[in-house]
Amino acid sequence: VYNSVCMAPNIYEVAHAAGVSVTTVSHALSGRGRVAPATRERVLRIAEQVGYAANPHAQRLVSGRSRTLAIQIAGFGVAGSTEFLPDAAFFLDLLNAASARAAERGYELILASYDLDPRRAQSLAIDGAVVVDPSGDEVLLRELPDRGIPVVTTSRPTIGSMRFPWVDNDQGGMAVRAFEHFVRMGYRRPAVIATARRRSYVADIIDAYVEWSRRRGTEPLVVELPEPPSEAAAGRAARRLLALAEPPDAFYATYDRLALGVLRETRRMGLDAPRDLGIASAVDGEVLRWVEPSITAADIKPGLLGAGAISNLVDIVEGRPVSASVIVPSRLVVRGSTRRGRDAGGV
Amino acid sequence: VYNSVCMAPNIYEVAHAAGVSVTTVSHALSGRGRVAPATRERVLRIAEQVGYAANPHAQRLVSGRSRTLAIQIAGFGVAGSTEFLPDAAFFLDLLNAASARAAERGYELILASYDLDPRRAQSLAIDGAVVVDPSGDEVLLRELPDRGIPVVTTSRPTIGSMRFPWVDNDQGGMAVRAFEHFVRMGYRRPAVIATARRRSYVADIIDAYVEWSRRRGTEPLVVELPEPPSEAAAGRAARRLLALAEPPDAFYATYDRLALGVLRETRRMGLDAPRDLGIASAVDGEVLRWVEPSITAADIKPGLLGAGAISNLVDIVEGRPVSASVIVPSRLVVRGSTRRGRDAGGV
DNA sequence: GTGAAAGCGCTAACAA
DNA sequence: TTGTTAGCGCTTTCAC
Numbered sequence: 001v002y003n004s005v006c007m008a009p010n011i012y013e014v015a016h017a018a019g020v021s022v023t024t025v026s027h028a029l030s031g032r033g034r035v036a037p038a039t040r041e042r043v044l045r046i047a048e049q050v051g052y053a054a055n056p057h058a059q060r061l062v063s064g065r066s067r068t069l070a071i072q073i074a075g076f077g078v079a080g081s082t083e084f085l086p087d088a089a090f091f092l093d094l095l096n097a098a099s100a101r102a103a104e105r106g107y108e109l110i111l112a113s114y115d116l117d118p119r120r121a122q123s124l125a126i127d128g129a130v131v132v133d134p135s136g137d138e139v140l141l142r143e144l145p146d147r148g149i150p151v152v153t154t155s156r157p158t159i160g161s162m163r164f165p166w167v168d169n170d171q172g173g174m175a176v177r178a179f180e181h182f183v184r185m186g187y188r189r190p191a192v193i194a195t196a197r198r199r200s201y202v203a204d205i206i207d208a209y210v211e212w213s214r215r216r217g218t219e220p221l222v223v224e225l226p227e228p229p230s231e232a233a234a235g236r237a238a239r240r241l242l243a244l245a246e247p248p249d250a251f252y253a254t255y256d257r258l259a260l261g262v263l264r265e266t267r268r269m270g271l272d273a274p275r276d277l278g279i280a281s282a283v284d285g286e287v288l289r290w291v292e293p294s295i296t297a298a299d300i301k302p303g304l305l306g307a308g309a310i311s312n313l314v315d316i317v318e319g320r321p322v323s324a325s326v327i328v329p330s331r332l333v334v335r336g337s338t339r340r341g342r343d344a345g346g347v
Numbered sequence: 348v349y350n351s352v353c354m355a356p357n358i359y360e361v362a363h364a365a366g367v368s369v370t371t372v373s374h375a376l377s378g379r380g381r382v383a384p385a386t387r388e389r390v391l392r393i394a395e396q397v398g399y400a401a402n403p404h405a406q407r408l409v410s411g412r413s414r415t416l417a418i419q420i421a422g423f424g425v426a427g428s429t430e431f432l433p434d435a436a437f438f439l440d441l442l443n444a445a446s447a448r449a450a451e452r453g454y455e456l457i458l459a460s461y462d463l464d465p466r467r468a469q470s471l472a473i474d475g476a477v478v479v480d481p482s483g484d485e486v487l488l489r490e491l492p493d494r495g496i497p498v499v500t501t502s503r504p505t506i507g508s509m510r511f512p513w514v515d516n517d518q519g520g521m522a523v524r525a526f527e528h529f530v531r532m533g534y535r536r537p538a539v540i541a542t543a544r545r546r547s548y549v550a551d552i553i554d555a556y557v558e559w560s561r562r563r564g565t566e567p568l569v570v571e572l573p574e575p576p577s578e579a580a581a582g583r584a585a586r587r588l589l590a591l592a593e594p595p596d597a598f599y600a601t602y603d604r605l606a607l608g609v610l611r612e613t614r615r616m617g618l619d620a621p622r623d624l625g626i627a628s629a630v631d632g633e634v635l636r637w638v639e640p641s642i643t644a645a646d647i648k649p650g651l652l653g654a655g656a657i658s659n660l661v662d663i664v665e666g667r668p669v670s671a672s673v674i675v676p677s678r679l680v681v682r683g684s685t686r687r688g689r690d691a692g693g694v
Numbered sequence: 695g696t697g698a699a700a701g702c703g704c705t706a707a708c709a710a
Numbered sequence: 711t712t713g714t715t716a717g718c719g720c721t722t723t724c725a726c
Contacts, residue, residue, distance in 0.1 A: 008494060010719055021697045026721060033722085036695055051493060053469040057408040058719035060472065062702050066404065068457070068472075077446030077456075088439040088633065095442075095458070099424030103460040108471065109424075110415070111442070111458050113450040124455065125403040125413070125472070146398060147355060286435065290637045357703055368713045373705060380706085383711060405703035409718050697726080702719105709714075 009050045018046045029054070060125065069313060070110040070129040071098055071306075072140055074199075077113025089286045090302045094132065094154070098306035105314045118143055128152070128317045130309045135198040136160040152313040154305050156200040165316065167308040167326040169300045171201040171282060172208030174330050175252060178280050178298065179212055182250045185338050187278045191221035191241050191248035193258050195229045202254050205282055209252070221248050225258070234258035235265025242269070250278035250338070256285030259295050263337065274340040284333060293336030300330040356397045365393040376401065407472065416660060417457040417476040418445055418653075419487055421546075424460025436633045437649045441479065441501070445653035452661045465490055475499070475664045477656045482545040483507040499660040501652050503547040512663065514655040514673040516647045518548040518629060519555030521677050522599060525627050525645065526559055529597045532685050534625045538568035538588050538595035540605050542576045549601050552629055556599070568595050572605070581605035582612025589616070597625035597685070603632030606642050610684065621687040631680060640683030647677040 015022045020039060027033030028043035035043075046052075060066045073091055095111075102109040110126060121143040128150045129140050136157030144151050145162065153166045175192075182190045190209075197203045206222055213220035221244075223237040234253060238261070241248050253259035259281035266277060273279050273293055281288055284297035305328055315322045362369045367386060374380030375390035382390075393399075407413045420438055442458075449456040457473060468490040475497045476487050483504030491498050492509065500513045522539075529537045537556075544550045553569055560567035568591075570584040581600060585608070588595050600606035606628035613624060620626050620640055628635060631644035652675055662669045 011721095012719085022720080023697055023722080024695085027696090030721085034695060039695080053494060055408070055719050056470045056472040057404060057411070057413065058702090059470075059721080060702095061402070061404040061408045061704085061719080062721050064404070064702075066472070076443055077450055079444075079447040079451065089435040092435040092439050096423055097426075099458050099460050100426040103424055103463070103467075104426065106467075108467075109458045111446050111456045113446050116450070120450075120453075120455075122400040123403045123406075125407065125415075147400065287633055287637050290634050292639060358705095359703080369704080370706080370714080371712060374712090377705085381711060386711080402703050405718090406705080407718095408703080408720085409705050411718075695726105698724090700721105700723085702721090704718085705716105707714105707716085710712085 008055075009052045010055065011052070014043065014047050014050060014052045017050060018043045065127050065317075066108075066125045067106060068108040068110060068126050069102055069310065069317075070112040070124055070126045070140070071095070071132065071310075072112040072114060072116070072129065072134075072138065073132045074134070075114055077111060078115045090283055090300075091132075094302040094306035096306070097303035098130065098310045101307040101310040102314075105310070107310075107314060109310075112140065114138075116140065122147070128313045130154065130306075130313055131157075131164075132305075132309075133199050133201070136162075150313060150316045152309050152316070154309050158198055158200050158203055163324075165312055165322060165324045167305055167312060167328055169201070169298075169305070169330045170204075170327050171298075171300075171330075172204040174298045174300070174332065175205045175208045175282065176212050177332050178252055178282075178296075179209070181296070181332060181334065181338060182252075182278050182280070185274070185278060185340055187250040187338075189218065189221070189246070189248045190250035190252055190278070192223070192252050192254070193234050193237050193262060194222060194224050194254045195258070196224060196227055201282070205252070205254055219246075229258060231257050231261030231264065234261030235268075238262040238265050239269065242266070242271075249276070251280070253279070253281045255283040256281045256288050256295075256297065259297070259337075260287060260291065263291060263295065273337045278338040278340075280332075280338055288335070293339075296335045296338040297333055298330050299333050301328055304328040355402075356399050357402065358399070361390065361394050361397060361399045364397060365390045412474050412664075413455075413472045414453060415455040415457060415473050416449055416657065416664075417459040417471055417473045417487070418442070418479065418657075419459040419461060419463070419476065419481075419485065420479045421481070422461055424458060425462045437630060437647075438479075440649040441653035443653070444650035445477065445657045448654040448657040449661075452657070454657075454661060456657075459487065461485075463487065469494070475660045477501065477653075477660055478504075478511075479652075479656075480546050480548070483509075497660060497663045499656050499663070501656050505545055505547050505550055510671075512659055512669060512671045514652055514659060514675055516548070516645075516652070516677045517551075517674050518645075518647075518677075519551040521645045521647070521679065522552045522555045522629065523559050524679050525599055525629075525643070526556070528643070528679060528681065528685060529599075529625050529627070532621070532625060532687055534597035534685075536565065536568070536593070536595045537597035537599055537625070539570070539599050539601070540581050540584050540609060541569060541571050541601045542605070543571060543574055548629070552599070552601055566593075576605060578604050578608030578611065581608030582615075585609040585612050586616065589613070589618075596623070598627070600626070600628045602630040603628045603635050603642075603644065606644070606684075607634060607638065610638060610642065620684045625685040625687075627679075627685055635682070640686075643682045643685040644680055645677050646680050648675055651675040 015025045028040040132154040134157040136159035281297040288295040375387040479501040481504040483506035502515045557567045628644040635642040
């Protein structure tokens with residue numbers, strides 16, 4: 001029953017060395033059963049001495065839990081995909097906060113690659129998963145519910161009928177706030193430059209924009225860029241819109257790179273932001289603070305999204321009641337690209 | 348022996364339903380033993396039908412491996428640490444490539460938080476770990492070798508005596524190339540603005556700089572900023588150096604934010620880069636491409652570092668021979684902040 | 695307060 | 711080709 005030397009010691013060896021049963025060792029180390037203080041002391045000392053550490057695999061087999069969660073981010077972990085990753089700071093923030101929150105709650109975090117195949121999804125030793133910005137056809141979304149493993153999403157899947165608890169910003173409301181900011185600054189006609197509606201936050205923005213335009217009685221101007229989106233494509237879209245009979249004089253882009261593309265291309269056309277047109281982004285990013293002019297953007301608090309999703313997931317895993325949906329606050333950060341007129345001094 | 352309904356089916360239920368033994372099921376599914384084609388077919392069908400998926404915990408207990416690796420990044424996964432994280436794009440790139448490579452090799456990747464405590468380090472169910480830019484006193488570096496779990500580092504630990512296989516850039520060589528670039532551009536006296544020597548790459552840069560200065564017969568000018576470093580601190584350091592009797596006319600910063608700090612502060616002093624002084628960074632970052640002037644930097648290929656570290660680790664885990672150290676190529680990207688004189692047109 | 699023994703679900707050596 | 715069975719290392723029920 002006892003191991004020989006040289007391998008990592010198991011609980012039997014500790015029990016043997018301490019002259020007690022494995023039950024006692026288990027209880028002494030976990031603090032769960034009743035053990036005489038003196039005995040516990042001795043067991044702890046011996047365990048320390050022989051460098052005992054419980055085999056995590058055995059513990060997991062018996063408990064059925066791994067205290068491990070997975071997090072999956074669109075486009076992440078796919079060879080050669082770096083350039084398709086949207087704003088780096090956003091995801092790093094989200095990931096960092098998720099990782100910190102998981103650690104706080106006593107869970108490990110697995111970075112699931114986005115092209116995970118079904119077999120690997122099945123062999124994932126996890127208690128739950130967060131899927132960031134799902135489209136809806138992710139393998140995890142299909143496989144995990146079958147195994148009884150809870151999933152929480154950040155924003156909502158747009159295709160498929162499964163419903164998961166989610167945490168999200170109010171991107172529609174934020175878009176409207178941005179449009180109203182445009183109007184306050186004297187712009188008359190904002191357009192939207194978007195990625196595919198596959199991401200729910202994009203759909204939210206477009207829907208809010210169409211509704212807002214309807215209320216004002218103006219024709220909505222939306223460009224949905226084909227995948228993968230690029231700065232250049234955003235620039236071309238802006239150029240096309242500006243060639244219209246009734247061109248827009250402001251652009252709301254669904255993420256930072258697109259806003260950047262618009263800025264570059266319009267500048268190339270000899271237009272000046274904020275004077276000739278306004279530019280804002282639905283997702284903030286470091287570059288937006290550094291370009292000239294700096295670009296107005298929504299701070300959607302990626303850290304709150306990441307930490308919130310993990311918290312909710314842990315609550316579900318541990319059987320606590322949670323609300324199925326959580327809205328995380330966000331804030332419009334007004335910068336140079338939309339600051340003009342009498343308010344030019346600052347907001 | 349058989350489960351009742353409602354739980355995830357186990358191998359016994361599949362065996363029962365297929366009218367075979369668990370061995371046969373195991374063999375049929377893993378493709379390891381000898382099974383009659385007809386039998387295998389039937390087992391596979393039944394397994395599919397009842398939605399069987401092997402319990403990963405049990406497989407890991409028996410195999411002793413988890414096909415899971417951990418990766419730890421300085422400052423990552425610690426609550427409220429976001430602002431201390433160096434250049435986002437660098438780490439996201441590294442992480443993305445590491446994740447992709449791990450997936451390719453059939454391993455999962457755990458994001459270990461930087462403040463992991465010893466107990467949790469012991470209960471990590473991993474076959475190996477990558478520690479990015481270790482100082483040397485990381486818990487993983489102490490705990491894992493005791494458990495016989497291999498560790499690979501990205502750059503080398505500076506404190507402690509343990510040696511791990513590593514992958515790294517030649518930061519010293521790159522620094523010298525940058526200094527020579529400065530000289531070619533007509534700058535006479537580069538200074539170094541550095542973070543703490545605790546990171547080996549910083550030490551490499553400083554050592555290379557001191558040696559290079561010695562060879563030229565000039566006095567080295569190095570500022571090691573206290574932790575945590577900041578743009579402001581870098582700016583103040585630059586100001587101090589410029590007040591010397593023999594001030595520097597170029598700055599090599601150990602990462603992007605510091606270079607940015609120098610740029611901002613010197614501009615505030617009325618100095619112009621590249622005209623009055625040169626600025627370069629040892630680590631590239633998105634903002635460096637966007638500021639005016641854009642800042643010269645070393646592209647240290649974070650993706651190659653991440654993927655290389657994972658590859659090496661997997662080779663070690665699986666018992667293949669590896670070289671203990673790998674140097675990853677890097678490249679100086681010359682931008683506006685150092686482009687002057689007759690070469691002003693480009694490099 | 696302590697210990698014997700029955701699993702957790704799987705793999706693989708060995709037998710048939 | 712297929713089945714029996716002994717572990718992997720731990721937790722936990724139930725006697726003592």
